[in-house]
Amino acid sequence: MVTAAASRVLATATWLLVAACAVLIGGAESEPWRVHGGGACFTRLFSFGDSITDNGNWMHYARSPGAVARPPYGETFFRRPNGRFCDGRIIIDHIADALGIPFLTPYLAGNKSGDYAHGANFAVGGATALGRGYFRRKKLDARFTPYSLRWQMRWLKKVLRMVSSQQGDLMASSLFLLGEIGGNDYNQALFQGRSVDEVKTYVPDVVAGISAALTELIGLGARTVVVPGNFPTGCNPGYLAQFQTNDTAQYDSMGCLRWPNGLSELHNRALMAELAELRRRHRGVALVYADYYAAAMDITADPRKHGFGGAPLVSCCGGGGRTTPT
Numbered sequence: 001m002v003t004a005a006a007s008r009v010l011a012t013a014t015w016l017l018v019a020a021c022a023v024l025i026g027g028a029e030s031e032p033w034r035v036h037g038g039g040a041c042f043t044r045l046f047s048f049g050d051s052i053t054d055n056g057n058w059m060h061y062a063r064s065p066g067a068v069a070r071p072p073y074g075e076t077f078f079r080r081p082n083g084r085f086c087d088g089r090i091i092i093d094h095i096a097d098a099l100g101i102p103f104l105t106p107y108l109a110g111n112k113s114g115d116y117a118h119g120a121n122f123a124v125g126g127a128t129a130l131g132r133g134y135f136r137r138k139k140l141d142a143r144f145t146p147y148s149l150r151w152q153m154r155w156l157k158k159v160l161r162m163v164s165s166q167q168g169d170l171m172a173s174s175l176f177l178l179g180e181i182g183g184n185d186y187n188q189a190l191f192q193g194r195s196v197d198e199v200k201t202y203v204p205d206v207v208a209g210i211s212a213a214l215t216e217l218i219g220l221g222a223r224t225v226v227v228p229g230n231f232p233t234g235c236n237p238g239y240l241a242q243f244q245t246n247d248t249a250q251y252d253s254m255g256c257l258r259w260p261n262g263l264s265e266l267h268n269r270a271l272m273a274e275l276a277e278l279r280r281r282h283r284g285v286a287l288v289y290a291d292y293y294a295a296a297m298d299i300t301a302d303p304r305k306h307g308f309g310g311a312p313l314v315s316c317c318g319g320g321g322r323t324t325p326t
Helices: 004-025 057-061 091-099 132-137 149-163 167-172 183-190 196-200 203-220 237-242 258-281 292-301
Strands: 044-048 119-121 174-178 224-228 286-290
Touching: 044 091, 044 149, 091 174, 119 149, 132 183, 149 167, 149 203, 167 174, 167 203, 174 203, 183 196, 183 203, 183 258, 196 258, 203 224, 203 258, 258 286, 258 292
Parallel strands: 044 119, 044 174, 174 224, 224 286
Antiparallel strands: none
C-alpha cells in the first residue's frame, strides 16, 4: 500500500516537472499548457496506469477486490476504502488539486458525459503495458487484469466521443499522465519464477507498448503528456519478502535488493531514450519524463525529511516487515 505522504511527495515532483517543461518550451506559439481562452492551466486531466494511479476502476470491475476494499485503505483522507491502493490520496489527486479541478471519476464509475467534465482516470490495479496475448506466448499465466494500456486507450476514445465534438481543442488543453505502467509486465513473470535475465528481454517490448500509446495520444491531439518511469521495486516490501536471501551482497546500503532495482533502471533508461526519439519526431508536443525512481529513493534514503518514521522498508497490514539479513 502506498502512503498518502509518499503520494504527495511524488506528486509534487511530477507537477514541478510539468511546470519546468512549460517554462523551458516558452513562446506563445508553443505553449501546450495554455488554455485557448487565455488561461494559464489545463482544463482537464486524463490518466492511465496501474494501481499507483487507480482510484476505483479495480473496485468497480473485480468480483472480489480484496484488501483494497477494507481498512486501512482510505482511512487518512476519505475515511473509508474507496478504490485507491493507498491510505489517503494518490499522486493523481494531488495533481488535480494543483490544477484546481475535482478528483477524477474512475472510467468504470461514470456513465454520462458530465461524469468526465474534468477528465477521467482509466488506470486499473494490476494493469500492464502489454496485452494478455504477449504473456500467453511466453507461456505465462496472464493472471492480472485484462485492462491493459491498449484497453485504456479505447476507453479514452469513448470518453472523447461523449464529451466534445471539438476533440482537437479538448486534447490540446488537457494534461495526460501515462503511467507509471510496465512494472506489472515484469511482475507477472518474476512472480511466476522466471529469471531476471529473461525478464530483461521484455523491456524493449514493454517500452514499445508505452510508445505506441503515446504515439496514439499525440495523433489524437495531445500536446502535454507526463510519462513516469518505474519505481525501485527492490525497495518494495513485497519484493523483499518474496525474494529474501541470506546473501548480503544482493542488498544495497539501504537494504534494497539490487537486481530488481537494476531491472527498473534498465526500463527507465530505455523509456527515456524512446521519449527522446518521440520528442524529435513531434516537436510541438511536451513529453515530460517523471522520475518516480529518484523520488522514491530519496524517500527511502531519508524518510524523516519527508515526514516518515525511520523504517521505510517495513510494510503495514500483515504484509511483513523488513526482511534483509542482519
